[in-house]
Amino acid sequence: MNSDQMKGKFKQLSGEIKRKWGQVTDDDLTQAQGSMEKLVGKIQERSGDRREAIEKWLKSQGMSE
Template identity: 35%
Template sequence: MNSMSPMADWDNRIKGNWTQFKGKIKEQWGKLTDDDFDEIDGKRERLEGKLQKLYGYHELQSKKAVDDWIKTEFGAH
């Protein structure tokens, strides 16, 4: 598998297949509700904002958490 950046993985894989990834994201961050997912609507920045609100992450911490999840999910290095 070729190694993409987490942002490219988000744009290429997750955003376009948001419905199928919601369950995997819910497994990682169980505090997210169906309403949260409707608001996020596949937009990474909105997910990061929800993580900041629900988990008390700082801005950089939420970006890193999403990057780390993507790397785990897709095996990116």
């Protein structure tokens, strides 16, 4: 497992925490941002790509953080 994959795992965890916080505070924007962070983390873990490259690709597909 390379360092980008480890960072992906951490990104998933932080995204899930942010998503849950959005649920607790009834903040839809925070909840959506947490879900996007978790998605980026999952892709990063599986592919080993850099976070910036993944985010750039998602933005090119019409999905942005």
